[in-house]
Amino acid sequence: MEKYGQYRDKGSGIAPFFPVPPLPYNPLFLPFYILLLCLRVPLVTVAWILWLLIFQWTPAGGALRKANLWCILGIPGVWWIDIQVDGVRRGSLAQTPRGRLPGPATIIASSFTSPLDVLYLAAIFDPVFTISQGPDSRLVRPVSLEAALAACFDVHSPAVFHARQPPATLSSVIKQYRNRVIVVFPEATTSNGRGILRLSPSLLSATRDTKIFPVSLRYTPQDIVTPIPGWMEALRFVWLLNSRPTHCIRVRIGTPVTLASAGAPANSHTTGNSNGKRASGYDTNFFDTLEGSPAPKASEESAVAEGVSEQEIKALDAVADTLARLGRAKRVGLGVAEKKQFVDAWSKRGKYRT
Template sequence: MEKFSQWRDKGTGIAPFLPHPSSTFANTALVSSPVPVRLGNVVLAVISSILKIPLALALGILHFGIILPIIPSYPVRRVSARLLLTILGVWYWNVSIDGARRSVSRKNALSSPKAGDIIISNFLSPLDALVYSAVLDPIFVIPTYTGEIMVYTLLGAILAALDLPVAASSSTPPPLADIQAKALASQKVIVFFNEATPTNGRALLPPAIDQVPDEANYIGSKCRIFPSLIKYSPPDITTPIPPRSAVHYLCRVVCRWKAWGVRVRIAEPLDVSGKNAIISAFDEICRIGRIKRVGQDLSAGSKLDFVKAWKKGRS
């Protein structure tokens, strides 16, 4: 992969946009294994597809077409999202909120995200939004790579993770106060994918928005900020390179007969006295995830050139 060396971070050597070796359909079952193993994998992939595709389509239509627009009950929406993830192959869960394991109930209540709070998370795949929906049922914010705020529904956030980063919003970006008012009215938290595009999870990109507007008066008095890490095992479910289509990605996921695990770790709310909240959140994500941050030359905007080079190199 030396041809893509210009998209490696100069300080760490990490290439955040390179897909994992097993993240293509062909590699999932057909590469560098003995013939009997490859044939067995193919058979299992076919069986998995036959079983999963009808179930995934049926539950997807039920979840997005009926449950989300009609049923306001969070427990129902949460169970439906988890069931859909299970059908897609995410079988193992490890969700933790730092501080919520303490025995004092008042401390537990104060440690958990509440309506209007902001969760700043890394960004890996279309399943991220579905995972957070199963945990918190939030509003999603994904900025453009030029730093404009964009609000997404669950389905919109999923589709955004299947596409290239957006350069500019087609409408006037809403102020954070309006987003928070909407979150409070609907009793939701806000999940903020501030990298602006999915990566392979090996590092954290520079934030597309590097400071909360009116930060000194906003954080603490009006909302809290929670850093959060999402991680998959194995990591080949990530989409640093956009797939050919949503259908292609769905087929790649359901054709895999082995399961994925997901880990979500939400850190305690930041104490940002005299500090930049966004930078502090990114530092904390790196700490809890044991990952590095890459330089400004590897922002979401640089991914556009990388994808062009990647497609040219494979054509």
């Protein structure tokens, strides 16, 4: 595996782009797994067709929309949801103050590892999904649910997706959808969940007082993540999702932050693109201990990219640190550019092996 050494984080040795090997199947139960697949795939297909033809055109937040999305999740066995909110005691979620959960005109900065991220967030919040215009751009593209799912299997520019609107800043997207939650995937591409990738500056296009909720989603079994793009990976995901009896989602919602509280300057929501690339500023990685120790400061050796000030980097660091703590992961100095190189090298290999 030495030839893939450059795609591991130098500080921790984590390889965030490798596919997670599936759990071994018991050959005695293989007919049962195949039966589950044959029963579930047609039902999910019917539910998805109903979404495309009927329910996606109903009013946002409606019960029919959410019921249809929960069917798409529930049929493959995604029944167990372990949800926890920062600062809220376990078992008292119903008494959570309104400001501690994402609501209209707020932003969810979500981890990005699997299509289930998109489906779960859609079923709970019915948000407006956005895809970062690029790893060095402050702009985002509002996209449909289908395009957000497609982004899980494509590492290239989101311009190829059937976006409904041109690129825009998050502040303008919030103005347009005042009654909706806005979802951003700040890592700009999927990983295997073992590390938090270098964040794009798209979050910096929000206003200074907009609440940003870091949200981490993790799965058991862990092999339903999709770090490798392509239709073969999509088929692999369908098999692993539908052949298992049940799946569990571990959801952690962090304390909201704003660019003002995180230290970003007043002009942090400018509309221009940031075309400069930030040097590796994640050599000091954050490890979330089980005791939930506070996140350390970012490396003092962080370089400031062109068009992204040191204060803005601190704002991105605050979000990344929270995602790392919630997901019990480390931050890594790899991003979209490194993933594209890895995918090119991996596609020549022709065989899964980790």
